[in-house]
Amino acid sequence: MRMHNPPHPGEIIKSFCLEPLGVSITDAAKALGVSRKTLSAIINGRASISPEMAVRLSLAFSTSSESWLNQQSQYDLWHAEQSRNRLKVKRLAA
Amino acid sequence: MRMHNPPHPGEIIKSFCLEPLGVSITDAAKALGVSRKTLSAIINGRASISPEMAVRLSLAFSTSSESWLNQQSQYDLWHAEQSRNRLKVKRLAA
DNA sequence: AATAATGTAACGTTATAGGTTACAGTGTAA
DNA sequence: TTACACTGTAACCTATAACGTTACATTATT
Known part of the structure; x- marks a missing residue:
């Protein structure tokens, strides 16, 4: 599991795209x-980066859409991992 | 842009987890x-792998939740990229 | 014939991405 | 001080999607 709460992608947009x-x-x-x-x-x-928004960001800032969506995924996943222990799942493979 | 239409993660679950x-x-x-x-x-x-489902899959199959959610992201992104040319976005950075 | 597995329709709830409009607050420039 | 730009956000809308239960028809397999 990732150690630190990853920043919401919105912070990246603000700090690394808009402000500069x-x-x-x-x-x-x-x-x-x-x-x-x-x-x-x-x-x-208060909202996530959708796949379409990732493409928009990539067009506006000449970046990869993948990097934007990956940031969102990692943010979402970190939060989902917080309830890992509460999920009742039976192991099917070692 | 990725070349080939990536498979839906469901196919991976079936072929590489359930069937074996x-x-x-x-x-x-x-x-x-x-x-x-x-x-x-x-x-x-007909449905996507949610962040919580990625964690469930990781528990059941002893894999990483990241890999499951990344597969979904890449699938979603490939489809979003198909309309890249239709999006009206102005470039803000070179 | 009986059972198991499957796909899927029909119904529900909850959540979220997107839109428009409108209002209040802040800051800045004339 | 007045005017304007920017911002957050509330209130309203729609569309989609992830989940659930129940039910039905189909295909296998026993």
Whole structure:
């Protein structure tokens, strides 16, 4: 299990994409082709990066869509792993 | 962009987990602690592997939950990439 | 013939990604 | 001080999806 609570991908967008470029959430939302509400929710950790949003981010910031979706997966998985011990699952293979 | 349409994770479960062990969908669903319908939908590509399901699979088959969720991400992303050219996104960074 | 396994339809609940509109708060520039 | 831009977020909408139970038809296998 991963040790530390991974940051929500929204923090990465803010710190490594918007702030360095001096782009506001409002303008970034326009560039991404989504509503301000949608981007704001992601930035503030109240929504996830969907596969389509990962592609949008990759287009806007010349990155890989994979890296964005992987960040979301790792965030989601860390939280799912927190209830690992509470799941009643029988082992089928060693 | 990845070249080939990645298989749905359900095919992996069937081919590499259930069949080698001779375990039925019905029994596997019981072991995983989900309904037969839920597992059947995944195996037949009509549902996705959720983060919690990835943890269940990792418990049942002694694998990493990460590998299961990554398979799902790559499957989802491949499909999202198919509409990359149709998304109206303005580049914000080179 | 009886049983097991399967796919799937029909119904439900809950959650989430997306939208629009509107309002309140903050900061900044004229 | 007034005006404007930016922000968070609430309230409302829709569509999709992950889960559940029950039920039915089909195909195997015993």
